Amino acid sequence: MDNFDIVIIGGGPAGMAAAITAHQEGIENLLIIERDDSLGGILRQCIHNGFGLHKFKEELTGPEYALKYEKKVKELNIPYILNTMVTDISEDKTITATSSERGIFQIKAKSIILAMGCRERAKGALNIAGSRPAGIYSAGTAQKFVNMKGYLPGKDIVILGSGDIGLIMARRMTLEGAKVHAVCEIMPYSGGLARNIQQCLKDFDIPLKLSHTVIEIHGKERVEGVTIAKVDEKRNPIPETKEYIPCDTLLLSVGLIPENELSKGAGIKLSNATSGAVVDQKRQTSVEGIFACGNVLHVHDLVDYVSDEGEIAGKSAAEYVLNSKTRNESLIKIETDGKIRYTVPQYITEKENTKIYFRVDNIYNNKKIILRSNSNIKTFKKQKLLPGEMETITVPLEFLDAESIYIGLEDL
């Protein structure tokens, strides 16, 4: 069985950043395992611009952003294997993988970095009535068809969900000659960025129907139309508001879920709020020596933050291997009020500079974020907090002389 110091599972932005940093920290016996036929992950199909403003101070497309990391991986001679699917990780860090070239094989790692990314929530999770004709796609699948295969999945489109992928696809399908009749969002606000509402919908006069959902799909062989309706505060459809929209395609952009089947197999503790691993500030999971970063840990809105997190995980894994460092078991818990949906990390194990990423559960105006530990208090004013936008705060070192720290929201 081949032995590696660090094995990185997933060759997208998180995995590549982790591998590059681990290599720079002195680890040369490492390996990236990627299931697709090229490095780059989901960025390969995100051909729109808007990536890299934080990391590179310029606006790149997804493939351009990925290329910067891919070039670095190749320049550093970091080994990677493609077209290879990891099927199992055991607690003792044996990795089982399969590829058509090598068949089923096992390798052993001192440390593993999980960077498998996330997948789209499927239609099955939605409970929409009606038949199941052709013409229903997740937005990401449609994105792959249009941007990588050159196929337009339909001509008359309705999009359910106003997350960024849905908005980006509304523009993309319109540019390629399709007519997007409506984007329906069950919540009273969009989960997408304000700039995307402007440049993807308003620029093309595509209606955004807030507090609306699809209640029925019509058509036998192919989608022929959908019935949409307004929903009340409890998100129940209001029958009098039913409206039929003829269309041949329904795109679903209804959320992303970290892809953690492998993590579960390894006995890693997952968080209900993020659907990713519970980690400390080093991005170490509950299984010592296994780290996680990127969208497999929690769904990010900006790839720049994914790369940052990959760097943290890569550095931590290198440190773990080089210093045979064991985990410090004295924990500083991070407690929150109900308005903060989750934090990453969930706890802190060492007194070191720590950035906490978090999301709120609703739209809040004119609030202050309170950070408290023992008698220390720090506040950060915020005009607006949105569930779709990740927030960060840096915890001052003196706040970490405590058993727990608290993050909450209060009125200004």
Next chain:
Amino acid sequence: MKIEMTCIICPVGCNLEIETENKKIIKIKGNTCPRGEKYAQTEITNPVRTLTTTIRCSNGEILPVRTDNPIPKELIFKCMDIINNVVCILPISAGDIIIENILNTGSNIIASKEME
């Protein structure tokens, strides 16, 4: 005239409240950086957008491309017509110009990926 708009320069997406006179900004509120005012002025006089799309290649594959500078918004569909009738000869590197000075906008269509 009073106008409200969302700045699209970065993911922050500031909500801008603008007062104009003869297409000149006399008052602006809501922008958190100077780029917001510049964006608003362009948006009022000649709105521009970066166009990202794909071009078919000589081997049948699809190459992602973009404009290297934003183009006037009203020319987006005309540009799409031109781009959709071009076949890109491989190999190509990221940044290579595929269509020069498209529609006399001064902007080029460039590859955003390498392809052999």
